Amino acid sequence: MFIVGICGSPRKKATEYVLDKSLEDLKEQGFETEMFTVRGKEINPCRHCDYCLKKKECVMKDDMFDVYDLLRKADGIILASPMYNGSISSQIKAVMDRCRALGAEDINLLKGKIGMSIAVGGDRAGGQELAIQQINTYYILSGIIPVSGGPFGANLGATLWSQDTLEGVKKDEYGFKTLNKTLKRFVEFLNNYRQ
Numbered sequence: 001m002f003i004v005g006i007c008g009s010p011r012k013k014a015t016e017y018v019l020d021k022s023l024e025d026l027k028e029q030g031f032e033t034e035m036f037t038v039r040g041k042e043i044n045p046c047r048h049c050d051y052c053l054k055k056k057e058c059v060m061k062d063d064m065f066d067v068y069d070l071l072r073k074a075d076g077i078i079l080a081s082p083m084y085n086g087s088i089s090s091q092i093k094a095v096m097d098r099c100r101a102l103g104a105e106d107i108n109l110l111k112g113k114i115g116m117s118i119a120v121g122g123d124r125a126g127g128q129e130l131a132i133q134q135i136n137t138y139y140i141l142s143g144i145i146p147v148s149g150g151p152f153g154a155n156l157g158a159t160l161w162s163q164d165t166l167e168g169v170k171k172d173e174y175g176f177k178t179l180n181k182t183l184k185r186f187v188e189f190l191n192n193y194r195q
């Protein structure tokens with residue numbers, strides 16, 4: 001099975017590190033994985049021109065086309081975002097909005113895929129749960145099955161605290177516990193519902 005991890009940070013710092021570790025773990029468990037980062041890429045915001053509804057593809061020929069290819073073949077999707085003003089980054093929001101073109105191509109294209117989220121904030125409680133809820137809303141309306149780590153430790157999913165540095169996130173033992181619990185359930189869902 002193929003897992004795509006999409007990193008919504010424009011930097012090679014905490015969010016990318018956590019996503020990279022997650023994909024490494026999944027690779028060790030036998031999954032095929034690939035990371036796409038928005039860093040250095042051109043991903044324009046949706047213009048709501050409705051070109052995609054008529055032509056079944058987006059009018060803006062930018063790096064989002066790589067994301068479309070990865071999402072088409074993915075069994076599992078991980079959206080990872082830094083916290084910006086209490087929620088997701090504008091970059092990861094642009095990725096989600098631009099997926100309107102995938103829905104225009106085939107309304108069921110993402111249906112039944114398994115999705116999890118990673119939220120990394122400079123503060124311990126800097127909007128991670130709200131960010132995950134925003135990603136989950138996108139998952140639900142796209143037909144993607146959202147997965148958290150479950151009660152007793154990772155209620156909504158993987159919530160990490162970077163203290164604004166790469167070294168900070170590496171020290172966040174509690175955050176990595178929420179990540180590991182979420183990855184465990186993500187794998188369970190993949191094995192139960194994508195086989």
Ligand SMILES: Cc1cc2nc3c(=O)[nH]c(=O)nc-3n(C[C@H](O)[C@H](O)[C@H](O)COP(=O)(O)O)c2cc1C
Pocket residue numbers: 009010011012013014015016082083084085086087120121122123124125126127162163164165166
């Ligand atoms: C514009 C902006 C807004 C931010 N707002 C928040 C916030 O509301 N809550 C928070 O916890 N951290 C906030 N931060 C800090 C980042 O989430 C934090 O440094 C995170 O580790 C960045 O991810 P990265 O290391 O992958 O770049 C903000 C950073 C920026 C640039």
